[in-house]
Ligand SMILES: Nc1ncnc2c1ncn2[C@@H]1O[C@H](COP(=O)(O)OP(=O)(O)O)[C@@H](O)[C@H]1O
Ligand SMILES: C[C@@](O)(CCOP(=O)(O)O)CC(=O)O
C-alpha cells in the first residue's frame with residue numbers, strides 16, 4: 638500500500654467554564670491555545686511500524702507480521718467512528734499484556750495509536766511506517782495534550798490511508814481540510830480520547846480539530862466568533878494527574894450524592910451561559926469594568942463548584958490565593974487535581 642507522508646499539527650486548549658460538567662451534558666466554553674502538538678508520519682520499507690513519543694519517553698516498534706495477527710478482530714470500517722470497538726480494545730490490551738484498568742502514560746498513548754492504526758488500515762494491507770510526535774504542551778496538565786495527540790493521530794492515519802486528502806498544495810506553507818473531512822478527523826480523534834479519558838465529552842478534540850473558541854453541549858459544537866480579546870495567564874502547578882481518574886471520581890460523587898451534585902452541574906451550566914452572554918456583550922458595546930467584575934465572579938463561583946466536585950488541589954488553592962492577593966481571579970482548567978489554572982488579566986494589569 639502506498640502511504641503518503643504527512644506532517645500534522647493541532648492546538649491545545651483551555652476550558653474557560655464547564656470542565657467535568659460537560660461530561661454530564663452541560664455547556665462548556667473552550668478556546669484553542671497557541672501551543673501545539675506536531676506529528677510526522679513517514680512511510681518506511683523495513684516491514685516495521687514504529688512510534689517515537691519523546692515527550693513521554695516512549696519508543697516502540699512492531700514487526701508488521703506481529704500486527705497482522707490482530708487482523709481477525711478488525712472490521713475494517715473507515716466511516717465515522719462513533720463508539721469504541723470493545724473487541725479490538727480487549728484484543729489490543731491482551732496483545733500489549735496490560736491488565737489493570739488505569740494505564741500509565743506510555744501504555745495509554747501506545748494503545749491509542751494501535752487502535753487508530755488497526756481500525757483505519759483495517760483488514761487491508763497494513764503499511765510499514767514511522768510516527769513521531771512532539772508537543773509544546775505539558776502532558777497531563779489540563780491543556781488538552783491528549784486531545785491534540787488524538788487529533789494529530791486521527792488526521793495523520795486518515796491522510797496516510799487516503800480516507801482524507803492531503804490538502805497541502807506545493808505552493809502553500811500550511812493547509813486545512815473541508816468541514817466533512819474535519820468531522821471525520823474529529824470523530825476518530827474522539828475514539829482515541831475515549832481510550833485516554835475513558836469517558837470524554839468530546840470538547841477537547843473538537844477544539845483541537847476546529848481551533849478558535851467554541852461552545853460545546855452534548856456533542857453540539859458552536860464556534861464563537863464574536864468574542865473580545867481577553868488576556869489569560871496560564872499557570873502550571875506541575876502537579877501530575879490523570880484526567881481518566883478525575884473524571885471517574887466526579888462520576889462516583891454524582892452517583893453517591895445526586896441531589897447535591899446535580900444542582901452544582903446545573904449551576905456550572907448557567908455559569909457557562911452567563912459568561913457567553915457577557916463575552917458577546919463585550920463585542921457589541923464599549924467594554925466596562927462591570928463586564929470584568931462579572932467574569933471574575935463567574936471564575937470564583939466555578940472554582941468553588943469544582944472543589945465541591947472533588948477536583949481541586951492545594952496547589953490550585955495557592956494559585957487562587959496568590960492571584961486574589963493581587964486583585965486577580967483564577968480557576969483550574971481541564972480535569973483539575975493539579976495541572977494548570979487560568980487567571981483573567983484586566984487590560985491594565987501590570988506585567
Ligand atoms: N506529546 C505527547 N506524546 C505522546 N502522548 C501524549 C502526548 N501528549 C499527551 N499524550 C497522552 O495523553 C495523556 C495525557 O492525557 P490527559 O490525562 O487527558 O491530560 P491532558 O490534560 O494533558 O489532556 C498522556 O499520559 C499520554 O498518554
Ligand atoms: C474534565 C474534562 O471536562 C476536560 C479534561 O481536559 P484535560 O484532559 O484535563 O485537558 C473531560 C472531558 O470533557 O472530556
Ligand SMILES: [Mg+2]
Pocket residue numbers: 781782783784834841880
Ligand atoms: Mg486530556
